[in-house]
Amino acid sequence: MFLCFFVAVPFIDALSQAPAGTVLEGVFSEVQAKRGQAAYSENCGGCHGGDLEGISAPELKGNHFLERWREDMLDTIYTYIRENMPLGRAPDAPRIPDNEYVDILSHILKVNGYRTGESDLTLDLLEKIMLVGKNGPQPVPDGSLVLTVGCLSQARDGVWILFSATEPARARRSTTSTPAELNASSQKRLGTLIFRLADLEAVPDFAPDSHKGHKIQAKGYLTRQPGAERISLSSMAVLDSMCGQ
Ligand code: HEC
The missing domain is CATH 1.10.760.10 (Cytochrome c-like domain)
Structure with missing residues (x-):
């Protein structure tokens, strides 16, 4: 219980x-x-x-x-x-x-x-x-295209991560975001999850070094793996240069 x-x-x-x-x-x-x-x-x-x-x-x-x-x-x-x-x-x-x-x-x-x-x-x-299924809302299925909001950082081993990230939600457009979607993401309160970001180099027009510590909306395909939750990225959007809350 x-x-x-x-x-x-x-x-x-x-x-x-x-x-x-x-x-x-x-x-x-x-x-x-x-x-x-x-x-x-x-x-x-x-x-x-x-x-x-x-x-x-x-x-x-x-x-x-x-x-x-x-x-x-x-x-x-x-x-x-x-x-x-x-x-x-x-x-x-x-x-x-x-x-x-x-x-x-x-x-x-x-x-x-x-x-x-x-x-x-x-x-x-x-x-x-x-x-939703009969048991009400559940985490999105593994492998889904998702959207999460969190703070960008680089771990000691060089891997880029998103921390204080929100529970992943379904997304349907992988590479673009509507103004409404970005606005909703900006308003989101940060969460408690950490995701490793895979395929960051494949995201066009995004230089991670200049966005460390920024509040970011990340989209990509979710892999759930205890202790190493991962998102294979399709897009990154900067929401705020602060990532305080
Ligand atoms: C001529 C045959 C045909 C007719 C008529 C048809 N469909 Fe489909 N439908 C398909 C095929 C084939 C797919 C799979 C397409 C794909 O995977 O790209 C599909 C996929 C779907 C899906 C997605 C299924 C999934 O994978 O979850 C939905 C929902 C759906 N159809 C609803 C409808 C509805 C509602 C109607 C009537 C308005 C309809 N279809 C009429 C052939 C048909």
């Missing part, structure tokens, strides 16, 4: 900064999921299967599916579907309306076992609701 509590503390701290709301809270209605089921059958089921089990395309339910999308806001999967699905659609084919895509997403959530609520899921809520 004590151990659980001890391990969870820094993570809960990081989550307290995340926008509230997860798919566990009944974020779509029964009626909406029904509408979504009809639209899904018409536009998606031929490849992904009537029960989302996957035929000529990946399954859209279960663990494997969840690992790809969890710990991210619903707008990421929504945007992916809206921009790419149905796969191979003719350019002149009529587009599925945005609200219908949201209905389809609510059907996918329903089949994955998430409970319904009073109101429909709407477009403006997608970026505020996190897709």
Whole structure:
């Protein structure tokens, strides 16, 4: 019991900064999921299967599916579907309306076992609701593209590290960051984690020597390894020349 509590503390701290709301809270209605089921059958089921089990395309339910999308806001999967699905659609084919895509997403959530609520899921809520597993928010999966904020330093063995770093969060753009993303990173309170930074030399336009002790947003692929957590970098952005808090 004590151990659980001890391990969870820094993570809960990081989550307290995340926008509230997860798919566990009944974020779509029964009626909406029904509408979504009809639209899904018409536009998606031929490849992904009537029960989302996957035929000529990946399954859209279960663990494997969840690992790809969890710990991210619903707008990421929504945007992916809206921009790419149905796969191979003719350019002149009529587009599925945005609200219908949201209905389809609510059907996918329903089949994955998430409970319904009073109101429909709407477009403006997608970026505020996190897709999480049944046990609620968890650390992002190993190997994910992540974003963390911390202080840049060089260890005695010459390895560059980020210390006082925040719990890694999902990122979707590896080399660029939106102003909103940078702004959110600037506002983040520092954490307690340390990451070794791999592939720093591959990051364009970043001279680490001139940013020692600065507050940095790092993006890259996460490798979890007790005592040697590592990020293989894809981008570095300087947030502040101080790294006090
Ligand atoms: C013509 C077949 C086809 C149709 C129709 C289709 N898809 Fe797909 N879908 C695919 C294929 C193939 C992939 C894998 C693409 C890849 O990995 O790049 C995919 C991938 C996906 C993924 C990502 C799966 C993952 O790996 O987690 C989602 C979500 C998805 N489709 C949703 C939909 C929805 C919703 C519709 C209907 C609006 C739809 N698809 C219609 C073929 C299809």
